[in-house]
Amino acid sequence: MVYSPYDFNEANRHRVDFVEGKLREGSPVVGISFDGGLLLLTVRKTQRKIFEIYDRILFSALGQQADIEAIRVAAIDVAHREGFERSPDDVTAQRLVGFALSPPLKRVFGDVMSSPAVIRGLFGELGDTPEKDAFFLLNYDGEFQQMNGFAVVAGSAAAEDKMSLWLVGLDEKTTFENAVLLGFKAWAAGSMSSTDASPDEDADAPAEFSEEQVLKHLRESLKSGTAEIGVLDRFTSRESRFRLLGDKEVAGLIKGLK
Numbered sequence: 503m504v505y506s507p508y509d510f511n512e513a514n515r516h517r518v519d520f521v522e523g524k525l526r527e528g529s530p531v532v533g534i535s536f537d538g539g540l541l542l543l544t545v546r547k548t549q550r551k552i553f554e555i556y557d558r559i560l561f562s563a564l565g566q567q568a569d570i571e572a573i574r575v576a577a578i579d580v581a582h583r584e585g586f587e588r589s590p591d592d593v594t595a596q597r598l599v600g601f602a603l604s605p606p607l608k609r610v611f612g613d614v615m616s617s618p619a620v621i622r623g624l625f626g627e628l629g630d631t632p633e634k635d636a637f638f639l640l641n642y643d644g645e646f647q648q649m650n651g652f653a654v655v656a657g658s659a660a661a662e663d664k665m666s667l668w669l670v671g672l673d674e675k676t677t678f679e680n681a682v683l684l685g686f687k688a689w690a691a692g693s694m695s696s697t698d699a700s701p702d703e704d705a706d707a708p709a710e711f712s713e714e715q716v717l718k719h720l721r722e723s724l725k726s727g728t729a730e731i732g733v734l735d736r737f738t739s740r741e742s743r744f745r746l747l748g749d750k751e752v753a754g755l756i757k758g759l760k
Contacts, residue, residue, distance in 0.1 A: 513614040521642050524620045526657035528564025529727070530665060530692035533626045533653040534672060535635035536681040539736040539743075540628045543685045545693070545720075545727040552732035554744035556581040556593050558628040560732055564655060565621035565642070573603060573623055573640075595627035599638045599646050608644025618642055622655045628734040628743065632674035654688060657696030665692040667710045682731065682755045690716035693723060720759055729756055 531544045531551065542552050542562045551570075552562045555577045563570045580602040585593045611618045623640040637653035640646045652672055654665040668688035672681070691711050711719075731747040738745075747755075 514611075517611065517614070517618050518643075521618050521620050522658070525565055525622055525642075526696050528622075528657055528696075530654060530656035530661065530689050530696065531562040531564060531624050532665065532669075532685040532688050532692075533560075533562075533624050533637045533649075534669065534676070534681040534685050535632045535637075535651055535674070536672075536676045536678050537632060537674060538678055540626050540635050540734045541678070541681060541685070541731060542624065542626055543682065543689065543729070543731045545686075545689060545723050546730050547727055550730065552730055552746065554732070554742075555598070555625070556585065557590065557743060558734060559593070559595050559598070560626040560734055560744070561623065562655075562732070563621050563623035563640075564657065565619070565623075569619040569621040569642075570623070572619075573621060576603060576606075577625075595625040595636060595638045596648070599625055599640050603640060604644045604646050606644075607640070607642065611643040624653055624655045626653075626734070628736060630736075654692060656692035661692040661695035664695045664710055665689070667691070668716075678733075679755065683759060686720055686729070686756060686759055687713070687716045690720040690723070694719050717759060724756075729753075731755070 529544050529546060531542060533542045542560050544551050544562060549567055553574055555561045561574060561577060577598050580598055581593045607619055610616055619642050621642050625638040627636045629635045637649040638646055639649065639653060639655060652669045654662050656662045656665060665688040668684055668691055694711060729752045731752055733745045734743045735745060
C-alpha cells in the first residue's frame, strides 16, 4: 500500500488527536527553580511520578505509565553510561533530551504503522546558581524546548498557559516555601483546565482562575490524590542532592493551602 502526502498528514492528525486526548487525563507537573535548589511537584493518584535520573537531574511526566517508565529507564541508562565512559560533567539534561530521547520519539511518532508514545515529560537540571538551572520539556513527537526559572507540563497548551500565570514573577530569590505554595496553585489551575475543558472549549476558557477556585480544586484533589515533591538541594552536604519529601513534610508545607 502506497501512502500519499495527504494520507500521511491525515494519519498524523489522528495520532495527535489520540495522544492529546490521552494526555488530558494526566496530572500536571510543575518545575520551579528557587534560591536553595530546584523542585518538581505534582498530585498523583497511585504511581510515583517524580524520579532522580542523575546527580543533578530530575524527571517527571504525564501520559501512559509504560511510556513514562520507558523514557525514565532510557534516560538513566544513557546518563550512567555517559558518566562512566566520559565524565559526570558530560551528563546534562540537554544531551539526554536532545541526543538520546528526542530522536527515537520522533521516529516512533513518524511511523504510522506503530503506536505513538503517550507522554509529555519534564526534566529539571540543577546548576551552581539559580540562573544556571534549566528545564527541558519533551513532547511525544520528539520536539523539545528549554525553559529557565520555571516550567510546566499539562494535558493541553491552554492548561499550561493558565499554570504559567501563577508562576510569573518568580526569581532567583524565591524561597522553597513560596515555590511550593505557588507551584501547587499552578498545578490546580492546570488540572482544572485539563479536566474541565474540551479541546474546542480551550480558546473560550477564562484567562485565569481565582485563588478561591484553585484552592477549592486543590483541596478536592488531595482527598483522593497525594501531593508529591522532589527536590535537588543546591547546598547539601549529603552525598545525594536528590530528596523526595516525606508525607509529613509535604503536609506541613501545604497546610496553609487547605
